[in-house]
Each structure stands twice: as C-alpha cells, then as structure tokens.
Amino acid sequence: MxxxxxxxxxxxxxxxxxxxxxxLSVEAGEFFTLLGPSGCGKTxxxxxxxxxxxxxxxxxxxxxxxxxxxxxxARPVRTVFQSYALFPxxxxxxxxxxxxxxxxxxxxxxxxxxxxxxxxxxxTGYDKRFPHELSGGQKQRVAVARALVTHPAVLLLDEPLAxxxxxxxxxxQIELIxxxxxxxxAFVYVTHDQTEAxxxxxxxxxxxxxxxxxxxxxxxxxxxxxxxxxxxxxxQCNLYSGQVVARDGTIVAIDVPSLGPVRVATRxxxxxxxxxxxxxxxxxxxxxxxxxxxxxxxxxxxxxADLLYMxxxxxxxxxxxxxxxxxxxxxxxxxxxxxxxxxGDQVEMSWPVDAGHFIAE
Amino acid sequence: xxxxxxxxxxxxxxxxxxLIMVLASFxxxxxxxxxxxxxxxxxxxxxxxxxxxxxxxxxxxAQVFVKSAxxxxxxxxxxxxLAYPLATLIARSAKKHRDLLLLLVILPFWSNFLIRIYAWMxxxxxxxxxxxxxxxxLAAFGADPVPLLFSAFAVLVCLVYVSLPFMVLxxxxxxxxxxxxxxxxxxxxxxxAWQRFWRITFPLSLPGVYAGAALVFIPALGVxxxxxxxxxxxxxxxxxxxxxxxxxxxxxxFGSVLSIVLTAAALALAGGAAWVARRSGxxxxx
Numbered sequence: 336m337x338x339x340x341x342x343x344x345x346x347x348x349x350x351x352x353x354x355x356x357x358x359l360s361v362e363a364g365e366f367f368t369l370l371g372p373s374g375c376g377k378t379x380x381x382x383x384x385x386x387x388x389x390x391x392x393x394x395x396x397x398x399x400x401x402x403x404x405x406x407x408x409a410r411p412v413r414t415v416f417q418s419y420a421l422f423p424x425x426x427x428x429x430x431x432x433x434x435x436x437x438x439x440x441x442x443x444x445x446x447x448x449x450x451x452x453x454x455x456x457x458x459t460g461y462d463k464r465f466p467h468e469l470s471g472g473q474k475q476r477v478a479v480a481r482a483l484v485t486h487p488a489v490l491l492l493d494e495p496l497a498x499x500x501x502x503x504x505x506x507x508q509i510e511l512i513x514x515x516x517x518x519x520x521a522f523v524y525v526t527h528d529q530t531e532a533x534x535x536x537x538x539x540x541x542x543x544x545x546x547x548x549x550x551x552x553x554x555x556x557x558x559x560x561x562x563x564x565x566x567x568x569x570x571q572c573n574l575y576s577g578q579v580v581a582r583d584g585t586i587v588a589i590d591v592p593s594l595g596p597v598r599v600a601t602r603x604x605x606x607x608x609x610x611x612x613x614x615x616x617x618x619x620x621x622x623x624x625x626x627x628x629x630x631x632x633x634x635x636x637x638x639x640a641d642l643l644y645m646x647x648x649x650x651x652x653x654x655x656x657x658x659x660x661x662x663x664x665x666x667x668x669x670x671x672x673x674x675x676x677x678x679g680d681q682v683e684m685s686w687p688v689d690a691g692h693f694i695a696e
Numbered sequence: 697x698x699x700x701x702x703x704x705x706x707x708x709x710x711x712x713x714x715l716i717m718v719l720a721s722f723x724x725x726x727x728x729x730x731x732x733x734x735x736x737x738x739x740x741x742x743x744x745x746x747x748x749x750x751x752x753x754x755x756x757x758a759q760v761f762v763k764s765a766x767x768x769x770x771x772x773x774x775x776x777x778l779a780y781p782l783a784t785l786i787a788r789s790a791k792k793h794r795d796l797l798l799l800l801v802i803l804p805f806w807s808n809f810l811i812r813i814y815a816w817m818x819x820x821x822x823x824x825x826x827x828x829x830x831x832x833x834l835a836a837f838g839a840d841p842v843p844l845l846f847s848a849f850a851v852l853v854c855l856v857y858v859s860l861p862f863m864v865l866x867x868x869x870x871x872x873x874x875x876x877x878x879x880x881x882x883x884x885x886x887x888x889a890w891q892r893f894w895r896i897t898f899p900l901s902l903p904g905v906y907a908g909a910a911l912v913f914i915p916a917l918g919v920x921x922x923x924x925x926x927x928x929x930x931x932x933x934x935x936x937x938x939x940x941x942x943x944x945x946x947x948x949x950f951g952s953v954l955s956i957v958l959t960a961a962a963l964a965l966a967g968g969a970a971w972v973a974r975r976s977g978x979x980x981x982x
Contacts, residue, residue: 385884407883420881424899433895437886481885 336399338363338521339384339489344393346379346545353379355545356393361489361523366515368524370532371542372568377525380542381491384523386410397488408437412489413482417497419474421466427453427477428462434485452484455514472503479511483518492524496531508534529569533557541565557616559692566614566694571650573615573662579605586688589613593659597633599691611695617664619690622651623683624676632687637661639680649674653682714959721747721952729946747953757937757954761961764934767848768916771855775863775912776905778856783867783904784897787874794872801864809858813925816854820844820926850926855916862915863908870904871897906973914962934958 337360346354354376361367369377382388384395386407395402402410413434422430431449440448453459456476466474475495482490495511496504512535515522526532532539533553540550541564549561560566563574577591587605588596591613599613637653640660646667653661661684667674676682722743724732736742751757786797804812819826822843831841844850874897882892920935927933934954941951 387880387884407880408886408888412884414881414884416877416881418875418877420875420877422878422882422896433882433887434885437891485886 337361338365338398339523340394340396340399341380341384342394342396344380344383344390344395346376346383346388347391352545354383354390357542357545357547358393359540359547359550361521363521364519366512366522366524366535366537368526368532368536368539369542370526370529370539370568372527375542376545377527377542378493381414381493381523381525384489385412385414385491411487412491413485413487414491414493415475415478415482415495417494419466419478419495421474421477421481423466425465426462427458427464427466427469430466430477431481431484434481438485440485448484452480455483455518456480457510471499472507475499475507476510479514483520486518487520489521489523492522494526495524497526497528504531511535533569541568543568560614560694562694563612563614566612566692571617571662571664573613573617573620575613575615575659576610577613578610579607582607587693589693591659593657594635594655595657597691598688599693600689601693603693603695605693605695609695611693613691613693615661615686615691617650617662620661620663620684620686622653622663622665622676623685624680625683632685632690634683634685635661636681636683639676639678639682642674642676642678644674646672649676651676651682653684714956717952717955717959721949721956723949725947725949729948731948747950750950751953751957760932760934760937761957764917765961767852767855767933768913770852771859771916772863772909772913774852774856775859776909779860779863779867779908783864783871786864786868787871798865798868801861804858805861810921810925812858813854813922816850816857816926817845820850820853845926846928848927848931851923851931854922854926855919858922859912859916862911866907866911867901867904870901870907874900903973906969910966910969914966917962918958 339361341357341359344354344357345352357376357380369380371377379388383390384402386402386405386409389403397411422433425433428449431452432445435445435448449462450459453461456479458473458476458480461469461473461477466477469477475498478495479490479492496507499507508531511522524532524535533556536553538550538552539556541548541556543564549556549565551559556565557569560569560572566572566574575589575591575594575597577589577594577597579587580590580596581588582604585600585602586598587601588598589611590596597613605611635653635655637655639651640654641652643650644667648664648666651663651665653663655661663684665675669675720731722745723734724742724744724746726732732742734742782801786794786801789797818824821827822845827844830844834841878896878900879892882896887895918935918938919933920939923931923933923936924939938951938954938958941947941954945951
C-alpha cells in the first residue's frame with residue numbers, strides 16, 4: 336500500500352475546476368513532484384494534502400486513513416511554504432522549537448532535536464539569529480528544519496526555491512536531494528520549473544488544467560512525453576503534426592505537410608491514416624555543414640534563420656525548403672568556444688529514426 | 697536627529713509651555729488668582745518650593761495620583777479587551793468594507809466631546825432602561841438598588857467609550873499588516889486556534905498594543921470633564937484637582953506643580969512604553 340493515496344480528488348471554485356478527478360499515490364521515501372504551469376491545480380492539491388483545503392469529491396489517504404476529518408494541525412504532514420513563513424519574532428531556535436512545543440515533546444529532549452534538525456540543513460550555530468538576519472537560502476533551510484524536526488510522514492514543499500537566484504537554487508537542489516535521501520521522508524514537491532522537477536524527483540506528475548497529464552520517472556517524462564502539452568512544457572521540443580502513411584515493423588512514416596514523410600520509431604502501433612505529433616528534442620538533431628550522410632534516418636537541408644548563442648551551446652532555428660522550422664542544439668565544442676554557424680548558412684540536419692517520439696492522438 | 701520644523705514645533709508647543717509651567721510652580725499665588733509679582737514689595741525675588749512641599753506632605757495628593765493611574769489603567773485594559781476583537785474583525789473583513797468600518801469607529805468624533813458625555817447621563821440616568829433593568833435584576837437577588845450615574849462605574853464606562861477608537865486604530869493598523877501565511881504555517885506545525893493567537897498573532901501585535909495603550913492611558917490619566925460630569929464625590933481625579941487649582945482655588949503655582957508631576961509621569965510612561973515596544977518590535981521586523 337502506498338504511503339499517500341490521492342483518490343479521485345476534485346476541487347471546484349465556483350465555475351472553475353482547480354483539481355479535476357486526480358488520482359495518484361506517493362510511496363514511502365519517495366521524492367514526488369507535482370509539475371505544471373501556474374493555475375494547473377498543483378498548489379490546490381498540495382493544500383488539500385496539508386488540510387488547508389478540502390476536496391469536493393474524492394479522498395486523501397495517509398497510511399490508509401482518510402484525512403478528511405483531520406484539520407491541518409492534526410495531520411502528520413508538514414509544509415515548507417514558498418515565502419518560508421518563518422515567525423519573525425522568534426529566533427531560528429524558537430522557530431524550530433515551535434512544532435516540538437506544539438507536539439508536547441518533553442523540554443529536555445528539545446535541544447538535541449533542534450540541534451539535529453539544524454545540522455541536517457547545515458545551519459549549526461545559527462540558533463540565536465532572527466529571520467531578518469538570515470539570507471534567502473538560510474531562511475529556506477530553517478523552514479525545512481522546522482518542518483522536519485517532528486519527523487512528519489510526508490513533507491510538502493511549495494516552490495521552496497522559487498525566490499532564490501539560479502546559482503543558489505542549484506546548490507540547494509543538491510542539498511535537498513541529499514537531505515531527502517538522509518531523512519528518508521516522502522517529499523511532495525510542487526514546482527513550475529521543469530529542470531528542477533527533472534533534477535530532483537524520483538517520479539513526476541505533470542499537471543495541466545487540474546488533471547494529471549503524465550505520471551512517470553523523469554527520463555520517461557522527458558524522452559517519451561505522452562501529449563503535446565507535456566512535450567512542449569518539459570524542455571524545448573520540435574513538434575510536427577501529421578498522418579501515419581506507412582508502417583514497417585516498429586517504424587512508421589508520418590507525413591508532415593511542410594517536411595514530407597518523417598520516419599520515427601514507435602512502440603505503440605498507430606493505424607494507417609491516424610494522426611499524431613512527432614516530438615523531437617533539439618539536442619537529438621545532428622547539424623553539420625557537409626553533404627547528406629547515407630546513414631539511415633531523416634535528412635533535411637535548410638538555412639539558419641535565427642540563432643541563440645548561450646555560451647555552452649548554440650540554439651539554431653533552421654528553415655527548411657518546405658517552410659518548416661527545426662530547432663537544433665549544438666555544443667560550442669571548438670577550442671575558441673565560438674558558434675559553428677551563422678545566420679544564413681546552409682546546414683544539413685539529420686536524426687535517427689529512434690530520436691523522435693510519436694504521440695498518437 | 698530632529699530637523700528644523702519639528703524641532704520648532706516642539707519648542708513652541710511643548711518646551712515653552714512646560715518651561716512657563718515649571719517657572720510658575722516655584723512662584724507664589726497672587727492675591728486674586730494668577731501669580732504674585734516675581735519681585736515682591738521689599739525687592740526680594742519670590743521663588744519657593746512650597747507647592748512641592750505640600751505635594752509631598754499631604755498624602756491626599758499621592759492618593760489621587762494613584763487613583764487616577766488606577767482608573768487610567770483599568771480603562772486601558774478594558775479598551776484593549778474590547779478593541780482587540782474589533783480591530784481583528786476589521787483587519788480580516790473584505791477590503792471594500794474596511795473603510796466603512798473604520799469610519800464607524802471614528803464617527804463619534806464628529807460630535808462634541810461634552811455632548812457625548814452628557815449623552816451618558818441620559819443613558820445611565822436613574823429612570824433610563826439600563827438602570828431599571830440592573831436594579832430589577834438586583835432586586836431579584838434581594839440586593840438594594842444602586843445608582844449607575846455619578847459613580848466610578850459611570851466614569852469608567854465613559855472613559856472606555858471615548859478612548860476606544862484610540863486603541864482600535866493602532867491595533868488595526870498593526871493587525872492589518874500581518875502575514876496570513878504565518879498562521880497557516882503555525883497551524884501546519886500543529887498549533888490550534890488559541891496557540892496560533894497566543895504564540896503568533898498577539899506577540900506580533902505588541903507594537904500596536906503599546907501604541908494604543910499609550911494613546912488611551914495618557915489622556916485618561918489627565919481627564920477632568922468626565923469625572924466632573926458623571927462622577928460622584930469620590931471620583932475626583934488628578935485632572936479635576938489641577939482644574940480646581942486654576943479655576944476655583946486660584947492657586948496657579950500649586951496647579952502647576954500638579955501639572956508638572958502629571959506631565960513627568962506621562963512622559964516616563966510613554967518613554968517606557970516606547971522602550972519596551974522597540975525591544976520587542978526589533979525582532980518583529982519581517
């Protein structure tokens with residue numbers, strides 16, 4: 336049995352359905368992420384797990400127990416708020432002691448519990464500081480320590496790194512992964528940042544319009560998105576719609592109006608004439624100046640129409656003779672770090688049949 | 697530190713009058729009120745500490761000071777208990793309703809102070825519904841009827857009534873700024889409604905409590921009109937004594953002595969409150 340079970344949960348606000356019949360389960364010790372654009376219902380779902388909101392239909396079960404009748408203060412889950420919500424009139428020690436006091440942990444056990452929690456988030460020695468004396472990253476760690484000190488069954492994190500700058504965010508992501516491994520508590524993490532979700536999670540539920548679009552491990556979410564929305568939301572993606580015109584074993588040919596037939600491997604067996612979308616990641620496309628190679632796969636010529644030089648890589652937007660745009664990514668691997676092509680250059684693009692992913696409609 | 701215009705304001709409206717009062721407190725009363733000439737007929741400068749000596753030697757004055765402080769403290773406490781829920785209600789109500797609610801709080805200021813006190817004479821009068829109701833209830837328990845008017849009760853009720861807005865407004869200004877997420881966090885961490893109030897809301901509202909307490913306590917300490925009109929013979933407060941010295945006894949120097957002691961007491965309390973507020977407020981800056 337899963338640790339946390341969400342069964343057919345729906346939440347409406349007037350006409351608007353924020354969470355629409357969502358079912359999912361989180362295993363003990365799992366780092367689970369709810370990923371989606373703002374307004375997709377991920378925060379509402381989190382609030383229903385915490386108890387700040389109640390589902391209109393469905394139930395939230397923890398260890399098999401329906402939490403419907405438990406107010407937030409009586410649920411063995413803790414939340415790390417986006418704004419951290421540290422108590423400004425209490426020191427770091429006071430903040431971390433607060434849940435212990437509420438749980439009536441004997442006073443003699445508290446100092447050691449507080450010290451352990453602060454050590455977990457590497458804030459030993461900051462006990463006497465007030466929140467306004469801490470940096471953003473330190474506040475975030477106090478919020479995590481405060482939430483973990485009572486050893487909850489599940490830790491809910493609501494975009495806990497959104498307010499921090501990119502460099503610090505990466506550092507704290509690694510710390511969160513290690514911390515989660517160390518404490519072994521299930522994390523339910525809400526974010527709209529797909530790279531963060533891919534980097535942190537054991538499993539991701541991609542949400543859109545209150546529904547779970549796809550629930551899977553990060554590599555499958557990235558490599559095999561099951562809808563246009565997921566493909567587009569997770570990273571950059573070339574998306575081409577077309578019809579299945581030929582099938583040869585596991586390889587199908589999709590007729591894309593501006594590209595002609597594109598061959599792509601698929602595990603599903605789409606019927607001839609059915610339509611769907613090819614999702615193709617920019618980094619899977621080979622881009623070169625030379626003549627077309629003979630390797631099996633897809634080959635196109637085109638002209639660089641736009642480019643974005645990003646230091647480590649350059650994103651090329653190439654226009655084919657058919658008027659289609661293909662986005663390709665190429666590492667700037669030359670010693671000089673310069674980009675390989677300029678706007679207007681003629682380039683050759685190719686990708687193997689198993690690079691693309693066909694999303695049937 | 698203190699820049700030009702505020703400094704000038706303080707000099708003209710606070711320092712100068714206080715200085716005049718301090719000087720007057722060391723002079724002798726004039727024959728028909730006012731002050732006796734500074735240089736008397738024999739050419740000597742007439743300055744003395746008779747007023748201060750009287751204040752120290754006659755215990756009745758200390759008693760009146762203590763009683764006044766007691767009335768002011770009780771008024772402050774009752775105002776705090778009444779204002780806290782009201783300010784919370786306003787701070788939590790929808791934004792579009794807040795202005796109206798605040799307007800209702802300050803609405804009484806639009807009518808004259810004395811008229812509002814006289815209104816209480818009618819409300820608390822022996823033939824009014826309230827007095828009848830109270831005395832009927834007392835009679836049911838076999839107790840003797842009590843007059844509501846001309847009593848400490850009447851004075852306190854009216855003091856609370858006129859002071860309440862001065863407690864509500866600073867409290868509202870403070871509570872309105874509170875971050876609701878903190879209460880969510882406290883609840884998430886296991887705090888029930890009472891614990892959320894006592895551990896989070898109340899400590900964070902202390903600057904508002906101190907400001908309101910100072911605004912209520914200090915004016916209540918020097919009040920004279922309310923005990924004059926609604927009080928009984930035992931309800932003479934320090935404000936009444938000062939008024940008497942100037943208008944009835946015509947002993948300006950002693951009136952000045954009492955005023956200075958009152959001002960010093962008020963300043964000491966305000967300073968103390970500010971000090972406490974700064975100490976606890978320093979931590980509450982988010």
